[in-house]
Amino acid sequence: MGDVEIRVATDDDFEPMVRLDGLAFGWTWPPEQHETLRELIDLDRFRVAVDAGRIVGVAGAYTQEVTVPGGALVPNGGVTWVAVAPTHSRRGILRRLMAELHRDVDARGEPIAMLTASEGGIYERFGYGVACHLRVVEIDRRRAQLRPEFRPEPGSVQPVDPDDPRLPEIFDRYRRTRVGEIGRSPVDERLFRLHEGAGLTGAIHADGFALWKLEAKWNRGHPAHQLTLHDVVALTPEAHAALWHTVLSVGLVGPITSYRAVAL
Template identity: 40%
Template sequence: MAEADGRAFGKHNTDEHMETIRRLFDPGRFLVALDGDGDEVVGVTGSYPFDVTLPGGAALPAAGVTWVSVAVTHRRRGILRALLAEQHRGFVADGLPLALLTASEGGIYGRFGYGIATEHREVEITRRRAVLRRDVPDCGGVRQVSTAELRRTAPEIHRRWAAQTPGALSRTPAWWDVLFADREWQRGGASALFHLAHRDGYVSYRIDRATQTCRIVDMATATDEAYTALWRTLLGLDLVETIVARSLAPAEPVQFLLADPRQVRTVAQYDGMWARVLDVPAALSARRYATEIDVVLDVWDPFLDRGGRFRLRGGPDGASCEPARDGAPLVGLGMAALGSLLLGGAHAGSLARAGLLEGEPAVLRRVDTAFRGERAPQHGTEF
């Protein structure tokens, strides 16, 4: 399976790669397609178990789809659709309300009901020019710590960060072990990990001495004080000209901490995690809404036939969602559009202008306001 996956993604898995893979690998969560003689793997899909945070703080179990590939010699034969159909029927049978993935190509998963739920914003900061506003407090409290010390404290900080961040994924001990193993092949020519820790946050980063660049690898902050203190420390690093971060939110607070917000330069912005709703009532009743809403959603799902009409009634204090025929304003949408709305990152108005939502303008404006999260969704864990 690893050989087939490596061929599809253009990499050779070494023994060190395989050791890392085995830490996370559960064969019961994977499916393969075999050729006619049954002795060659020509298609793979698998999943990891996660909990994902919804707007309002509730967490739902979800399957993180991964390792999706079909051999170049067996394309256009329906293998991908057959694998994903079997896999997702299993998710439904297991009672999972959501499936998630990160896509190597953007044109594949919409037809399977996945919509973009988080965005990656890659930025570069010229450290010497990035000056904090004079009124930004210097609260201190940051220390440089060892990997062993951060391994003990980071999981609880990350859990607190995830509880308040829509889209955030849980991490098992195995995920933490892989992250802190810090293999040579993970470094891309830069240093081993360095760590800064605050009682309410941490950041792990590498230094590329050849380019005098600090690459942020992982960061989680459970309070605004920790966020500001860690960024203040990063901006004070010696022998660093540029700070690079790959997965900031579209409206990341750091740019507003600076006297000149333009010093946070966006060099790329692209899709992050995609979401596919498997159980509409369970997913929509678990989250909170920015304003009161009472609407019937007519959801289309040609892939799994998990759509239908559902009445959603909710607000800041809770929600209910149940099958319905009428009784409230109607909005029509596909399952992929619902996946984009679920975590609060998408604009219903933009989806409507693209032909992905249908309804009266006043109703769509209400949906847009209600589905917005309290902060931009971030998933935080690559899979």
């Protein structure tokens, strides 16, 4: 273990980091996205474990803000890209990476470190506790509709491009009303578009928006497309109902699924 060096990542480490991330999580960034991805991450916030010149571990953080009780916005380190090569597991490398990462978070004056746990039992060892639960929502669109009294006025919801500059402004208003909501910096928005942007579509209301993707499922003439809902952001009950009415009105859809903490 003593021969494994933990240090700040450099430009030369980027491609090995991407490969290790793909090995650990079972998916990869397409090569044509690597240049943009490199522009979006701050390597000063990443630590790598190096054994005999080879990257065998990585952990990093994004600069974020979180809303706390009372409405204040507090800086936090958004921990990400945590991976150790299977050849080097159970050698204390993960603990050393996390310790270095936490020292950096402290040095930046961020009182909170947050992450989405890939496995629930890992991060209690490093001082983390459960802040919220991911809710998976599945709806059969053919069996769901809003009651007539909750249906929106015609014209209150319009189609929107996912890159529309109004969406970040609406989300910024929204996140200030929700304790625990994490802000989305321009870097966060670009990372999301890089990862999920192809095929993304949406709808906008004066006080909210929704974003989703469709996967065609024609089923030999019995269409039941898969709608994956990425966001329902609503500041008012009226916006909430109007956006859900729109989502439930998308044609040729069977299942609607959300893997994020949307407002239901």
